[in-house]
Amino acid sequence: MKLGSQFHPRLLSALLISILLGSAPSTSAQAQETGELRIATSYKLMTLDPHYANLNENTSLLSHIYERLVYQDENLELKPGLATSWRPLSDTQWEFKLRDNVHFHDGSDFTADDVVYTIERIRDFLKPPSGGFRSYVSGIKSASASDSLTVLIETNGPVPNLPLFFSSIFVMNRPSEGFETTEDLNAGHSPVGTGPYRFESWRSGESLRLVRNDDYWGGKPAWRDVMFRVIESPAARVAALSTGEIDVADAIPARDVASLKERGAKIASVGAARVNFVQFDVSREILPGVTGKSGEPIDNPFKNPLVRLALAMATDRGILVDKILAGYGTAAAQVFPNGLPGTSANLVPGTPNYDEAKSLLAKAGLPNGFNLVLAGPAGRYPGDAESLQAIAQSWARIGVNAQPSAAPFSVFNTKRAAGDYAVWYGGTSGEAVDVILHTLLASPNRERGTGALNFGNYQNDAFDAMLAKAESIEVGPERYQALAQATELVMADQPIIPLYHFHHIVGYGPRVGSYVMHPRGWTTAMQTLAAVE
Amino acid sequence: MGMISVALGRLSQAFLLLIVMSLIGFIGIHSVGNPVFNVVNIETATPEDIRQATIALGLDQPIWRQYLVFIDNVVSGNFGTSYIYHLPAFELVMSKLPATLELASVAMLIAAPLGTGLGLVAGRRSGTLFDRAVLKASVSALSIPSFWLAMMLILVGAILTGWFPSGGRGSTASFLGQEWSVFTGDGLWHLVLPALALAIPNIALIARLSRSGTIEVESLDYTRFCRAKGLSPQRILFRHTLPNISVPIVTIIGLQFGGMLAFAVVVESIFSWPGVGKLLIDSIQLLDRPVVMATLTFISVAFVTLNALVDLFYAVLDPRVRLSS
Numbered sequence: 001m002k003l004g005s006q007f008h009p010r011l012l013s014a015l016l017i018s019i020l021l022g023s024a025p026s027t028s029a030q031a032q033e034t035g036e037l038r039i040a041t042s043y044k045l046m047t048l049d050p051h052y053a054n055l056n057e058n059t060s061l062l063s064h065i066y067e068r069l070v071y072q073d074e075n076l077e078l079k080p081g082l083a084t085s086w087r088p089l090s091d092t093q094w095e096f097k098l099r100d101n102v103h104f105h106d107g108s109d110f111t112a113d114d115v116v117y118t119i120e121r122i123r124d125f126l127k128p129p130s131g132g133f134r135s136y137v138s139g140i141k142s143a144s145a146s147d148s149l150t151v152l153i154e155t156n157g158p159v160p161n162l163p164l165f166f167s168s169i170f171v172m173n174r175p176s177e178g179f180e181t182t183e184d185l186n187a188g189h190s191p192v193g194t195g196p197y198r199f200e201s202w203r204s205g206e207s208l209r210l211v212r213n214d215d216y217w218g219g220k221p222a223w224r225d226v227m228f229r230v231i232e233s234p235a236a237r238v239a240a241l242s243t244g245e246i247d248v249a250d251a252i253p254a255r256d257v258a259s260l261k262e263r264g265a266k267i268a269s270v271g272a273a274r275v276n277f278v279q280f281d282v283s284r285e286i287l288p289g290v291t292g293k294s295g296e297p298i299d300n301p302f303k304n305p306l307v308r309l310a311l312a313m314a315t316d317r318g319i320l321v322d323k324i325l326a327g328y329g330t331a332a333a334q335v336f337p338n339g340l341p342g343t344s345a346n347l348v349p350g351t352p353n354y355d356e357a358k359s360l361l362a363k364a365g366l367p368n369g370f371n372l373v374l375a376g377p378a379g380r381y382p383g384d385a386e387s388l389q390a391i392a393q394s395w396a397r398i399g400v401n402a403q404p405s406a407a408p409f410s411v412f413n414t415k416r417a418a419g420d421y422a423v424w425y426g427g428t429s430g431e432a433v434d435v436i437l438h439t440l441l442a443s444p445n446r447e448r449g450t451g452a453l454n455f456g457n458y459q460n461d462a463f464d465a466m467l468a469k470a471e472s473i474e475v476g477p478e479r480y481q482a483l484a485q486a487t488e489l490v491m492a493d494q495p496i497i498p499l500y501h502f503h504h505i506v507g508y509g510p511r512v513g514s515y516v517m518h519p520r521g522w523t524t525a526m527q528t529l530a531a532v533e
Numbered sequence: 534m535g536m537i538s539v540a541l542g543r544l545s546q547a548f549l550l551l552i553v554m555s556l557i558g559f560i561g562i563h564s565v566g567n568p569v570f571n572v573v574n575i576e577t578a579t580p581e582d583i584r585q586a587t588i589a590l591g592l593d594q595p596i597w598r599q600y601l602v603f604i605d606n607v608v609s610g611n612f613g614t615s616y617i618y619h620l621p622a623f624e625l626v627m628s629k630l631p632a633t634l635e636l637a638s639v640a641m642l643i644a645a646p647l648g649t650g651l652g653l654v655a656g657r658r659s660g661t662l663f664d665r666a667v668l669k670a671s672v673s674a675l676s677i678p679s680f681w682l683a684m685m686l687i688l689v690g691a692i693l694t695g696w697f698p699s700g701g702r703g704s705t706a707s708f709l710g711q712e713w714s715v716f717t718g719d720g721l722w723h724l725v726l727p728a729l730a731l732a733i734p735n736i737a738l739i740a741r742l743s744r745s746g747t748i749e750v751e752s753l754d755y756t757r758f759c760r761a762k763g764l765s766p767q768r769i770l771f772r773h774t775l776p777n778i779s780v781p782i783v784t785i786i787g788l789q790f791g792g793m794l795a796f797a798v799v800v801e802s803i804f805s806w807p808g809v810g811k812l813l814i815d816s817i818q819l820l821d822r823p824v825v826m827a828t829l830t831f832i833s834v835a836f837v838t839l840n841a842l843v844d845l846f847y848a849v850l851d852p853r854v855r856l857s858s
Contacts, residue, residue: 413570
């Protein structure tokens with residue numbers, strides 16, 4: 001969670017800076033020794049253990065040091081990483097061919113045994129609360145090295161997504177004995193990977209220093225040194241970029257973009273591979289905070305698809321995107337921005353239609369509307385708390401009195417888990433469309449691991465069947481097609497109201513030639529090319 | 534004998550304070566929310582992951598038992614492991630301490646002499662233009678919100694003029710096994726703006742205190758006798774007035790120093806100065822209980838120690854305190 005939400009100082013300060021920047025004379029960037037890239041990041045690296053927490057905070061920064069077998073490119077397509085190729089041998093067997101002549105930073109060769117170690121470390125060694133990675137290997141029955149550059153993986157059942165899962169797992173090298181513990185890694189036993197940069201130093205919550213790995217298999221990296229500075233306050237990141245103290249600043253607030261451009265900074269942005277939405281509780285009979293117009297208790301109105309549709313129809317996504325996100329957002333009608341694999345071109349966000357929505361409400365037996373509390377986190381996602389206000393105003397036009405209630409993310413989660421909310425704002429991301437559909441919209445099922453984020457307890461058997469079928473298809477156009485169809489089916493029922501895909505915004509200074517944004521929101525030196533003098 | 538019983542009394546008070554503080558802190562952070570949702574990635578974790586993490590962190594136990602476990606750990610010198618960073622909590626706090634300590638010390642080294650000096654001179658010449666200027670300036674310095682002051686310092690000192698960096702700690706040098714900014718030129722350069730942001734309100738506070746003290750003392754009989762005896766105004770000011778007004782000034786310096794160590798949150802956040810105050814706020818927001826408790830304990834101990842030091846200092850400064858005890 002960002003501090004910005006609780007601390008008005010920051011909000012105000014951001015405004016102050018952005019107002020005053022426009023009139024400030026530009027200061028030339030201090031002459032820096034060429035070759036060092038200085039990045040200001042909002043991402044606070046928590047630990048040097050690449051298998052500890054599956055968060056952008058860690059994956060962005062650790063991806064300089066460690067690498068994955070498979071890499072997800074800017075279109076979320078799978079590309080060879082440490083593995084050059086992979087293929088299923090049968091329904092339950094996969095073969096990964098590894099890249100030859102790759103060395104770890106300590107000089108040892110990268111072999112199939114290291115991949116086996118990595119899988120074992122995640123599956124057998126790491127204990128809670130570390131996690132987020134175990135689900136990737138839970139389908140793996142055994143992994144073995146059939147030769148030094150071939151890994152054979154046996155799964156319990158068909159796992160067509162196995163290569164996708166490996167795009168999230170960093171490969172470590174096998175120590176001479178036992179497993180490397182998180183404490184060992186954090187205590188500064190230099191983390192050793194195969195990546196383009198070597199670890200130099202880390203101070204938790206402050207900085208991460210990296211140096212070029214001249215031995216890198218993918219060619220010499222562009223920068224000699226990389227210095228990540230953790231600057232959580234958006235205003236401070238903007239200020240540091242303005243004064244030329246740093247070359248790249250991530251997570252730039254949309255309101256600061258114009259003034260940064262005036263100061264000569266360049267901006268890169270991309271629609272995030274994630275979605276923010278309104279989710280309904282569709283299972284309980286009586287919901288907290290939901291009452292009739294005169295305050296009398298009413299039955300759960302969200303069980304009726306007409307009510308959900310009416311609310312969706314009365315949601316003005318244009319205001320959210322244009323006003324609240326200052327244009328740095330895309331109105332959403334599904335879980336990923338249109339065009340990414342598995343999305344449907346037929347799903348486009350409609351403009352609000354209040355008359356139609358009103359008549360739908362009347363048809364559902366609620367001609368006068370009702371009262372509800374619209375809950376959401378504050379300061380977690382761009383535009384979160386403001387969206388609650390905007391949505392409440394839109395809904396008021398069809399007689400639904402929404403009372404916005406924003407809370408810090410941890411409080412919000414605790415209350416949502418306790419069932420204190422009837423309808424709430426949420427957000428989620430994932431490696432692929434099917435991962436989100438699987439957790440957000442599939443019926444909750446402990447055995448199959450589906451519906452972990454389906455807090456509204458939405459159940460749709462037809463959709464479950466379609467999704468299961470799509471998930472059994474090998475990654476490729478056919479699978480994408482099936483996922484798009486499943487999405488169309490489920491979105492017609494409005495279990496959630498997709499609101500927007502916010503944009504990741506990065507600003508960069510004159511020493512940087514170009515910056516390629518990744519829809520997963522990673523910030524890395526590899527995405528940064530030096531300016532040609 | 535008297536000293537020992539006083540010291541014992543002070544110690545038991547401090548101990549009681551620590552217990553009360555830990556209880557309030559523990560219950561407070563417990564009632565904010567469930568830290569499990571910050572420890573596991575809520576967007577990808579399965580209910581099973583959440584359940585296992587809850588058990589692993591001992592959060593499935595009733596709160597009184599969690600508290601006893603906490604106290605038990607503390608007694609054996611261990612504040613547990615940070616939920617978020619997976620580092621020992623107390624070590625984490627200690628690793629942030631040098632940054633805060635040097636920031637607070639530099640700020641106080643600026644504020645104490647400057648504030649006392651300004652107050653002395655203003656009080657000595659009360660009613661003059663200088664006095665009114667000091668008074669006006671101190672009122673505005675005290676009423677400026679610290680975040681605004683910090684932003685203005687960044688705006689003027691970093692963005693408009695480019696003289697100072699806008700944030701961060703700069704390069705550090707190793708001393709006593711910790712990293713310090715004060716020993717490198719670059720580090721000192723990074724210290725200027727945040728130290729000023731912390732110092733300015735304190736200059737104002739101390740100046741006002743020493744001004745009113747000076748006015749009071751200057752009107753007393755002994756000062757008039759000094760003057761009648763023909764002592765120079767400087768000598769009166771520094772040898773007679775200053776010691777007599779120093780007790781409240783030392784008190785406020787001690788309190789403010791403790792406050793800076795513990796709660797320089799706004800300044801540390803705006804200048805991204807990686808200190809204890811920022812760690813505390815971050816940890817509260819992430820519900821990283823071990824770190825919150827370790828920080829709170831450190832803060833209470835620091836305040837208790839500072840207060841004791843201030844009391845000791847009274848005895849040095851004021852002979853009457855020595856005599857009465």
